[in-house]
Amino acid sequence: xxxxxxxxALILAVLILGLTLVIGIFILANLQSGLRTDANGNFVNxxxxxxTETGESITGASLFNCAISGTIIATNATSGTVIPASNYTIxxxxxxxxxxxxxxxxxxxxxxxxxxYTYRADNAxxxxxxQSVTSLSNGTPWLTIIIIVAFAVIVLGLLSGGLRKxxxxxxxxxx
Amino acid sequence: MENMQSFIIGIVVVSVTLVIGIYIASTIxxxxxxGTAAANAARDVVTxxxxxxxxxxxxxxxxxxxxxLAMLSGGxxxxxxxxxxxx
Numbered sequence: 494x495x496x497x498x499x500x501x502a503l504i505l506a507v508l509i510l511g512l513t514l515v516i517g518i519f520i521l522a523n524l525q526s527g528l529r530t531d532a533n534g535n536f537v538n539x540x541x542x543x544x545t546e547t548g549e550s551i552t553g554a555s556l557f558n559c560a561i562s563g564t565i566i567a568t569n570a571t572s573g574t575v576i577p578a579s580n581y582t583i584x585x586x587x588x589x590x591x592x593x594x595x596x597x598x599x600x601x602x603x604x605x606x607x608x609x610y611t612y613r614a615d616n617a618x619x620x621x622x623x624q625s626v627t628s629l630s631n632g633t634p635w636l637t638i639i640i641i642v643a644f645a646v647i648v649l650g651l652l653s654g655g656l657r658k659x660x661x662x663x664x665x666x667x668x
Numbered sequence: 669m670e671n672m673q674s675f676i677i678g679i680v681v682v683s684v685t686l687v688i689g690i691y692i693a694s695t696i697x698x699x700x701x702x703g704t705a706a707a708n709a710a711r712d713v714v715t716x717x718x719x720x721x722x723x724x725x726x727x728x729x730x731x732x733x734x735x736x737l738a739m740l741s742g743g744x745x746x747x748x749x750x751x752x753x754x755x
Contacts, residue, residue: 625687
């Protein structure tokens, strides 16, 4: 009976442990997101290689929540021809070629683009938060180990207790 | 079990406190003129607190290892006691 209670207490404890970890990670991830500050940047004559319908990203795309703001100036890198706005679409910091009919040789070619973008900048607090999220995430694989070890201990306890009782039973005299 | 829960809650509280402390120190740093003693001191505080976050990984790993080893040694010890002597 005590082993049953131990197993129930164990499962409950691991569940609370796991939930606490998850909630802690959630809190820190939200802190990281909330503490980022708004910032902007520019890209001037940045060359995008072979722009197609799939799209190419500007360098700033690696920044958090990068989004091109306003209009851009795009030219064919070879001929210098200005690419009309109808020949591309912008999604975040990704520029995709789109064809209204006549591609004019813009599809699958190198482009030079200029414009500005906004993003959410990291700082010391968000870096610390991100590091803490990673640190807490290192704890979740241990939950599996704790469950396995705890159940193994319970099973071994059952075995040893049961075997002892069996040995004591056999030790009693036979009439 | 209570130790495990207290341990995890403690780690989460330490992490959140560190992050908020870094945020406060960096905000204060921003109010001072760059290059002044106060700004430098605030910057040093931010750096110092930032050096604490890698230790959280070590705390988590060591803490869970201690809990696991304690469960193993305690449980196996009880199993050995329950088994009794070999005749």
